[in-house]
Amino acid sequence: MFRIALIGAGNVASHLAEALESAGHRITEVFSRRKKNAVMLAEKLYQATPTDKLDFTASKADVFIIAVADAALSELLHQLQLPPQAIVVHTSGTLSMNLLAILNRPHGVFYPLQTFSKHKPVEWQRIPICLEASDKATIDILAQIASDISTNVYAISSEERKQIHLAAVIACNFANHLWHIAWQILKPIGIPFHLFRPLLQETLEKAMQMPPHKVQTGPAIRGDIPVMEQHLALLTAHSPLWAEIYQLISQSIAETAARTVAKT
Amino acid sequence: MFRIALIGAGNVASHLAEALESAGHRITEVFSRRKKNAVMLAEKLYQATPTDKLDFTASKADVFIIAVADAALSELLHQLQLPPQAIVVHTSGTLSMNLLAILNRPHGVFYPLQTFSKHKPVEWQRIPICLEASDKATIDILAQIASDISTNVYAISSEERKQIHLAAVIACNFANHLWHIAWQILKPIGIPFHLFRPLLQETLEKAMQMPPHKVQTGPAIRGDIPVMEQHLALLTAHSPLWAEIYQLISQSIAETAARTVAKT
Structure with a gap:
């Protein structure tokens, strides 16, 4: 069981949060610039704290999953403050993993190859999840989490x-x-x-x-x-x-x- | 139960022949320019006669369904000889119904909206069948046949x-x-x-x-x-x-x- 914080409360974050909790993981925090969206998602989860602040230095999360629009990532990274133990990933199909290097944490990509809509549940088991990580320990953690929700997990480079x-x-x-x-x-x-x-x-x-x-x-x-x-x-x-x-x-x-x- | 002759032995003709027989109709003849193809399809049917001749003046078929390539239709119509009782339809998505008027028979269009492959069965019940006919009696016959194999039957003009x-x-x-x-x-x-x-x-x-x-x-x-x-x-x-x-x-x-x- 991992403690996971979700940065973002849109379609990808929502579907991911529910899948991760169903698989036995715990969502610790949900961030959205609009507090209301964070609250709405957190209410569906076991005991996630909603927040509109990017200071997570006191968070107990092992993994931070950033699921925001590509265009919003860069600014967000400059404000995001992580606890020392955290690893951090984004969920983008197009952005390089290396963007996350400025956070000085083990980092990676957790990209589910699916189109998500607000009210339509998806069958996670068959969704391919493309993983990439800065180091072996991180890819192992991501692979463990990904394989808890899907049977199609792949190691994929940023170029691929x-x-x-x-x-x-x-x-x-x-x-x-x-x-x-x-x-x-x-x-x-x-x-x-x-x-x-x-x-x-x-x-x-x-x-x-x-x-x-x-x-x-x-x-x-x-x-x-x-x-x-x-x-x-x-x-x-x-x-x-x-x-x-x-x-x-x-x-x-x-x-x-x-x-x-x-x-x- | 109608007696139906099939002019053509390709994918559309084959799938249609089997669906029509399963629905209780009888295929009387199968025509192909290549006798071998006519024989191969006829062998799968109850008692259809394969032929590579276009003289059907002695045929007992009530309905002639022409399922050939669009480009082949015009020449074929000049050679096709029908019995006096027959009505005749083509299965093309693009050709006008009026092309069949030169045959001097009640005529129409029987266009199944589906893509057919050789060895892959299709679920006929849900395939839309677009019908058009030169007169009321003919559209009634076509509607009866179409609704025996599909629940989605529509009257559609050539322009539509x-x-x-x-x-x-x-x-x-x-x-x-x-x-x-x-x-x-x-x-x-x-x-x-x-x-x-x-x-x-x-x-x-x-x-x-x-x-x-x-x-x-x-x-x-x-x-x-x-x-x-x-x-x-x-x-x-x-x-x-x-x-x-x-x-x-x-x-x-x-x-x-x-x-x-x-x-x-």
């Missing part, structure tokens, strides 16, 4: 983590935006987007079972120019920018197919 | 179907290509793409529960320029075209957010 985060933005954030575009196309004809669920679920299943380029379908990979021209015309009426996106992704699909054929 | 197909290409084919890009980014660092399953599944769940733009996350919607610049640099090393796609989708995400804010 940046690539993973980039891939996640493209695979998830961008896919979600494509779904927004589809949603907007369907809206005027009164078709609810959830009709696409079986199609999207099946596409996802296939992409998980073999490399996505091997299950690529659609007009771009068939080189079906008439259909693509029809689509571009329809799409331009919605948004010229979307038509541009259509063209570039179709081009990339065609180039991928050409490269694959050239290799075989 | 084109929009649906466009939305499907963007939501599925293009999302799959983004997953290919992510796959390529992860490959050199030895991260298997299936680690992204919880993240993708969660993103999909959210997009099904509320309009996707309301659950949009990532650097583009936060206006996080440093992260986006880092991503563009990493991505350009993989492919300048992918970097261009990154830029345009990020721009579209930002514009969507700006429009939403402007409206509220």
Whole structure:
């Protein structure tokens, strides 16, 4: 059992706090610049103290997990005061571990590869947790904590983590935006987007079972120019920018197919 | 129970044939230009006759379902000879129903909104089937057949179907290509793409529960320029075209957010 302080009270901090307590760890403090948010999260926990102060010199926590927006980290680090025994990690997909070196404590990264929403519980067991640490003792502690809440724990360098985060933005954030575009196309004809669920679920299943380029379908990979021209015309009426996106992704699909054929 | 002839023996035709027979209909003939393919599909069915001839004047089928590539339809229609009683439909997402008028039979469209793979069974009950017909009697027959295999049956005009197909290409084919890009980014660092399953599944769940733009996350919607610049640099090393796609989708995400804010 570790005593863990959470710096941050947003979605990542909230989900993490509950998972850690369920796994038998104890949250000692919850920090938020807005005291109210710290209080709200602390109330859901066993006996965490909410605070809006960054002086933790008297804290008994073994581990400090910083889960704040990337942009807020740097300023926060200049104000954060830690007890001598603490190790400290951040949860960012993009920021280097080395930023934490100025705290003069063993430090690391604890990056859960998931998108968290306020009221939606997540299944922690399957969420990959990417770890990095300044030294062997710290990675061992982080691995112990991570494996208490997930079966998918990985040691990942800062450089690798940046690539993973980039891939996640493209695979998830961008896919979600494509779904927004589809949603907007369907809206005027009164078709609810959830009709696409079986199609999207099946596409996802296939992409998980073999490399996505091997299950690529659609007009771009068939080189079906008439259909693509029809689509571009329809799409331009919605948004010229979307038509541009259509063209570039179709081009990339065609180039991928050409490269694959050239290799075989 | 209807007697149904299948013109085509590819993925759509195969999945449809088995679903129709499971629902109590009878497949009378299976046509493919390659006799071998017709034979292979017919062997899986109750008593379908395989053929590579398009003369069906002696057929007893009530309904002809044409499930061939869009590009092959036009030539096929000039050779197809139907019995007097038949109604005829195609299964295309993009082609107009009116193409079938030259056959001088009641005609329509039977478009299942799903992506079909050779060896992967699909759950027909939830697949939306989009119907269109030249007359009331025909739409009634199609609705009867469709509702035998799916609970999601819709009357959709040719114009609407084109929009649906466009939305499907963007939501599925293009999302799959983004997953290919992510796959390529992860490959050199030895991260298997299936680690992204919880993240993708969660993103999909959210997009099904509320309009996707309301659950949009990532650097583009936060206006996080440093992260986006880092991503563009990493991505350009993989492919300048992918970097261009990154830029345009990020721009579209930002514009969507700006429009939403402007409206509220």
